[in-house]
Amino acid sequence: MNNDRFEVATVAELEQEGMKVLTADGQPIVVFASNGGFHAVEDRCPHMGFPLSKGTVKDGILTCHWHQARFDLCSGCSFDRFADDTPVFDTIVDKGIVYVYSQPRRAPDAAYFSQGLVRGMEQNSGFTIARSLVMLRRLEIDWSTIIRQVAQFASRNGNSFGTGSTILTIVTNLQPRLTEQTMLFAMFRAVREIAGQAMNAAPRRPVGPLTAGDHSMALLKRWYRHWVQSRHGDAAERVLLTALHRQVLETGIDKAIVDLIAGAATDRIYDSGGHLLDNVNKVMELLDHVGWEQAEATYPLLTDVMASGRGAEESSHWHHPIDIVTPLRDVEARLPELLAAGAGKTWQDDDSLLPTLLGDDPLAIIAVLEDALIAGATPLQLARVVCYAAGLRLARFGLSNEVGDWFGPQHAFITANAMHGILQRCTTPDIARGVFHNAIAVYMDRFLNIPPAALPGEAGGLDHLSTDANELLAAMLDALDRKDRTELLAELVSRYVELGHPFDALVDRLMYATVREDVNFHYFQVLEAAVSQVADQPHTPHAAHILAGIARNLSAICPTARASLQLITVAARLSKGERVHEG
Numbered sequence: 190m191n192n193d194r195f196e197v198a199t200v201a202e203l204e205q206e207g208m209k210v211l212t213a214d215g216q217p218i219v220v221f222a223s224n225g226g227f228h229a230v231e232d233r234c235p236h237m238g239f240p241l242s243k244g245t246v247k248d249g250i251l252t253c254h255w256h257q258a259r260f261d262l263c264s265g266c267s268f269d270r271f272a273d274d275t276p277v278f279d280t281i282v283d284k285g286i287v288y289v290y291s292q293p294r295r296a297p298d299a300a301y302f303s304q305g306l307v308r309g310m311e312q313n314s315g316f317t318i319a320r321s322l323v324m325l326r327r328l329e330i331d332w333s334t335i336i337r338q339v340a341q342f343a344s345r346n347g348n349s350f351g352t353g354s355t356i357l358t359i360v361t362n363l364q365p366r367l368t369e370q371t372m373l374f375a376m377f378r379a380v381r382e383i384a385g386q387a388m389n390a391a392p393r394r395p396v397g398p399l400t401a402g403d404h405s406m407a408l409l410k411r412w413y414r415h416w417v418q419s420r421h422g423d424a425a426e427r428v429l430l431t432a433l434h435r436q437v438l439e440t441g442i443d444k445a446i447v448d449l450i451a452g453a454a455t456d457r458i459y460d461s462g463g464h465l466l467d468n469v470n471k472v473m474e475l476l477d478h479v480g481w482e483q484a485e486a487t488y489p490l491l492t493d494v495m496a497s498g499r500g501a502e503e504s505s506h507w508h509h510p511i512d513i514v515t516p517l518r519d520v521e522a523r524l525p526e527l528l529a530a531g532a533g534k535t536w537q538d539d540d541s542l543l544p545t546l547l548g549d550d551p552l553a554i555i556a557v558l559e560d561a562l563i564a565g566a567t568p569l570q571l572a573r574v575v576c577y578a579a580g581l582r583l584a585r586f587g588l589s590n591e592v593g594d595w596f597g598p599q600h601a602f603i604t605a606n607a608m609h610g611i612l613q614r615c616t617t618p619d620i621a622r623g624v625f626h627n628a629i630a631v632y633m634d635r636f637l638n639i640p641p642a643a644l645p646g647e648a649g650g651l652d653h654l655s656t657d658a659n660e661l662l663a664a665m666l667d668a669l670d671r672k673d674r675t676e677l678l679a680e681l682v683s684r685y686v687e688l689g690h691p692f693d694a695l696v697d698r699l700m701y702a703t704v705r706e707d708v709n710f711h712y713f714q715v716l717e718a719a720v721s722q723v724a725d726q727p728h729t730p731h732a733a734h735i736l737a738g739i740a741r742n743l744s745a746i747c748p749t750a751r752a753s754l755q756l757i758t759v760a761a762r763l764s765k766g767e768r769v770h771e772g
């Protein structure tokens with residue numbers, strides 16, 4: 190782009206008026222007369238885009254009046270951490286006329302915005318994060334580069350694999366299905382969450398691997414589980430890092446590592462309401478994206494949740510009125526022989542387990558899963574059946590329950606999906622215990638299906654709805670603008686699915702609908718779990734039920750104030766040269 194010069198005013202005029210605003214090559218510039226010279230900056234505050242021409246200059250310091258960010262007028266550098274530096278433009282006086290050049294003295298490039306993204310995360314500055322993301326994408330920096338940078342920041346600055354890293358992994362998993370705008374919004378939510386958590390995180394005190402000794406993986410596994418069980422985080426982390434050095438860093442991801450970590454995560458029953466298993470799964474998914482060479486930096490983030498977890502066996506309602514813990518521990522002990530009994534056989538899922546899984550007899554639930562294993566069902570197959578049962582809990586959630594009651598079935602569905610993901614990497618008796626735990630978690634939520642909501646179309650079909658994909662997608666957003674459209678939304682989603690419309694467009698619409706609301710990370714988790722469960726069969730009745738269930742879950746809290754995307758929306762508009770705050 191040419192660095193043309195534009196006439197501003199005569200020297201006398203500018204000195205008398207103090208400043209002048211003009212548009213040069215489409216961008217707003219304000220030129221100030223100050224301390225005997227002329228200084229030009231972009232007429233948008235780098236904090237939130239308000240016009241700097243409305244600010245005040247005193248002794249070479251420009252103050253933006255919106256949030257009082259202050260800048261050195263000569264260099265554009267900010268005196269306040271919460272605001273970025275502002276671009277400056279050269280001026281020249283020629284025959285009594287002040288001119289300004291249309292290109293900034295230092296044109297911000299990808300490196301600048303990449304540093305800005307880190308700065309924004311360090312300072313938890315929403316607008317700096319938003320602007321950096323928008324500009325990095327405008328400069329055609331690919332998402333994988335941005336994701337890697339954010340993940341590395343989270344590893345260095347967080348002290349656990351928190352909600353921000355979970356959302357980041359979800360967004361990364363879904364990115365190929367999302368439009369640019371939805372991805373930008375979703376990424377912004379992830380990065381802001383990570384920045385907020387890093388801001389409040391106590392510094393980690395990392396430990397290293399054991400420095401000598403030829404420890405077998407079997408020994409390291411025993412030690413790891415022992416330290417996790419006894420809640421000795423530092424010791425658990427040292428053992429884990431030792432195992433990682435042996436297995437992952439030398440040979441890449443190894444089933445022994447998955448067994449070590451996921452096996453420890455299933456020692457306690459339904460640990461931390463299922464969050465631990467989801468964390469374990471998400472760490473591996475994130476490493477798939479950013480590279481397993483990051484394992485040594487990323488895995489220790491699990492230490493805190495691993496060592497501080499609380500199992501369902503510590504909750505009285507898993508013991509009373511029916512003791513479910515003892516039968517679970519019994520079947521866990523039999524798992525090696527159950528898996529051996531089913532080896533070599535084939536088993537076909539025909540939904541026949543569902544009535545029992547959704548019934549009110551926990552011992553019968555354990556028994557049908559046990560029988561299925563003997564008949565040749567793999568833990569992976571059963572994990573999927575349990576996940577579908579968990580999805581039906583959401584699909585049939587009775588709306589007379591409280592909004593907070595969605596919490597239980599959300600967790601059961603998320604955890605069942607995590608179990609399914611982990612078992613795709615590795616199946617061992619230790620990990621397979623989680624299938625039984627999750628089935629009982631689904632049982633625990635049985636009263637939330639009383640009375641059961643009808644599945645979409647169950648009473649009268651869906652032919653009253655449009656057949657047009659775009660109309661259905663538009664109607665979904667409309668339904669979320671009202672508080673009483675939960676069942677309509679479920680019907681719209683089901684209709685879309687049964688008609689075989691493009692799956693990715695539906696995923697994008699549901700993600701957009703989620704990201705625009707002020708919702709917590711559970712809503713991202715259930716969406717991604719649903720996508721993960723139905724992606725290979727997106728137009729079946731099972732898919733319709735699962736997707737309708739998570740849509741109902743979202744609808745139950747919509748609409749919210751929808752404040753989460755204000756900054757990224759403003760940043761995107763400003764990047765296109767739109768005047769946002771001038772009125």
Ligand code: FES
Pocket residue numbers: 234235236237238239253254255256257258272
């Ligand atoms: S300080 Fe300028 S917009 Fe906030």
